[in-house]
Amino acid sequence: MPGLLDRQRTVAGPGFNRWLVPPAALAIHLCIGQAYAFSVFKLPLTKVLGITGSLPTDWTQKELAWVFTLAIVFLGLSAAIFGKWLERVGPRKSGVVAALCWGTGFLVSALGVSLHNIWLLYLGYGVIGGCGLGLGYITPVSTLIKWFPDRRGLATGMAIMGFGGGAMIASPLSQALMDHFTSGSSVGLIPTFIVMGALYAVAMLAGAFGFRVPPDGWKPAGWTAPASSAALVTHGQVHVNTAVKTPQFYLVWAVLFLNVTAGIGILEQAAPMIQEMFDGKVAAAAAAGFVGLLSLFNMGGRFFWASLSDRIGRKATYAIFFTLGPVLYFLIPVTGRMGNVPLFVGAAALVITMYGGSFATVPAYLADLFGSQFVGAIHGRLLTAWSAAGVAGPVLVNYIRQARIDAGVPKAEAYETTMHLMAGLLLVGLVCNLMVRPVADRYFMSEEELARVRASIRGAAAH
Amino acid sequence: MTPNPGSDPKPGNWVAVGLAWAAVGIPLAWGVFQTGVKAAVLFR
Numbered sequence: 313m314p315g316l317l318d319r320q321r322t323v324a325g326p327g328f329n330r331w332l333v334p335p336a337a338l339a340i341h342l343c344i345g346q347a348y349a350f351s352v353f354k355l356p357l358t359k360v361l362g363i364t365g366s367l368p369t370d371w372t373q374k375e376l377a378w379v380f381t382l383a384i385v386f387l388g389l390s391a392a393i394f395g396k397w398l399e400r401v402g403p404r405k406s407g408v409v410a411a412l413c414w415g416t417g418f419l420v421s422a423l424g425v426s427l428h429n430i431w432l433l434y435l436g437y438g439v440i441g442g443c444g445l446g447l448g449y450i451t452p453v454s455t456l457i458k459w460f461p462d463r464r465g466l467a468t469g470m471a472i473m474g475f476g477g478g479a480m481i482a483s484p485l486s487q488a489l490m491d492h493f494t495s496g497s498s499v500g501l502i503p504t505f506i507v508m509g510a511l512y513a514v515a516m517l518a519g520a521f522g523f524r525v526p527p528d529g530w531k532p533a534g535w536t537a538p539a540s541s542a543a544l545v546t547h548g549q550v551h552v553n554t555a556v557k558t559p560q561f562y563l564v565w566a567v568l569f570l571n572v573t574a575g576i577g578i579l580e581q582a583a584p585m586i587q588e589m590f591d592g593k594v595a596a597a598a599a600a601g602f603v604g605l606l607s608l609f610n611m612g613g614r615f616f617w618a619s620l621s622d623r624i625g626r627k628a629t630y631a632i633f634f635t636l637g638p639v640l641y642f643l644i645p646v647t648g649r650m651g652n653v654p655l656f657v658g659a660a661a662l663v664i665t666m667y668g669g670s671f672a673t674v675p676a677y678l679a680d681l682f683g684s685q686f687v688g689a690i691h692g693r694l695l696t697a698w699s700a701a702g703v704a705g706p707v708l709v710n711y712i713r714q715a716r717i718d719a720g721v722p723k724a725e726a727y728e729t730t731m732h733l734m735a736g737l738l739l740v741g742l743v744c745n746l747m748v749r750p751v752a753d754r755y756f757m758s759e760e761e762l763a764r765v766r767a768s769i770r771g772a773a774a775h
Numbered sequence: 776m777t778p779n780p781g782s783d784p785k786p787g788n789w790v791a792v793g794l795a796w797a798a799v800g801i802p803l804a805w806g807v808f809q810t811g812v813k814a815a816v817l818f819r
Contacts, residue, residue, distance in 0.1 A: 329788035335795035342799060474799070480806030522795065594817075601817035604810045611807075657817065 319402030319769065324524035330459040332522060337452030337471035339519030340407055343512040344414060344448040345478015350380050352486045356499040360425055363499060375430055379438050381703060386442025388699025391450045395692025396552055398447070400769055403455045407520025410448035411513050417441025418509025422502045448516065449475065449695065453675045454688030458526050461684065462535045464676035469618025472672040476611030528766055544627060544748065548756035549683035555690045560681050560751050563744045567630055568674050569697040570741035574637060574734040575667025576705030578660050581727070582606055588723045589648035589656065602657065609661040610668040617669025618676065626677035627748060633666040634742035638735035645728040681751055685762070708733070
């Protein structure tokens, strides 16, 4: 008798509606998307001891910056390490572990705040929570791709859109909770972390138990796989251990890394950039509104571009990112010189749709190239590109901007070099994307190998 | 022949689909609204 969490228990029966799977995926992604709203805790975390202001013994912004960085690094690492395990055990067990990690991360963080121990915060939100992020992020991907072979981009776009949308829920929710729990002796972080950890664990568990996997060989009624391989869509399956030996894996890794690094160039600096480029024209509240607007476009872009990629192909979608992107990055400093705020906002918003779209389209790109059998594990390893960009992007942007300011360039113009560098990165991405060709036949698994792997998955699930 | 579970949803399943989407859609819509209100300041 298979256990409650075993893959075998999640195989869908006749009559199961595949449209139940995207909401289950969204439930998980909306929770882990909180990561993008971590900044809402930054200021209260610097006043844990001082309450109304920071004491010298309070945590500094510099110390706290490591919490988010660690979370993103562990997101990539856990996705890379546990992707293969996920393919074996199925989305329910993986989703449950992700829920426990994410919830526990908040609880350990609450303990860290209570004891005022920064290492517990690093361990809680950064390491344990980061593992929850990575596992939660990849959990629904291969299941969705298997349910929607006819609309891979739309399916993964719906889930990954949730990661962008999660911050929109988390930011006002966290603020409301902190306002509610704040008192003369506390900034309200401990109960806020406990409530959020519990809420997220419950919602993610609900999502995990909502997953069903299709039986091997299932396909939508009336749908036949496209016969042509012109759009890089393979009919074979590449093992995850083999996929990482192909040039295509590293080219797509570079494509994601470069696009995300460039997007971070805008996201990281959004609020100060709009205020400094339009000095006196944009107040702090409007700058915060600009950041909110970017979040909306980040989320919308995930759905729009991933869905569009079903029609025009993944390679063409990334080609748009890498040709339109540089034009926009050159345009942004020009809008600053013109003093044209609407044009600046429009250009930045469009860039951010492509940043989000890049995340949402990449699982379908991988499934097209390597098949859907191991796409979750392959996607997991590819997410190290996100971790790398999460570290490299802000360092690059901040370093260059500071170097320009130190050289005597006015703040409003200091962004120009950064934007031009980002445009250059995107052009390198264009070359990488153009170099992606169909995976060579020698990398595909034979029918016997595939049958053996599927039997071993069924065997593992039964035990 | 593999059964084709996704292609033949039971009529009741669509109710479950609606409820599942509402469960994730309502909080998301609230978040989008809150963000939209915040973003509207930019256009004032």
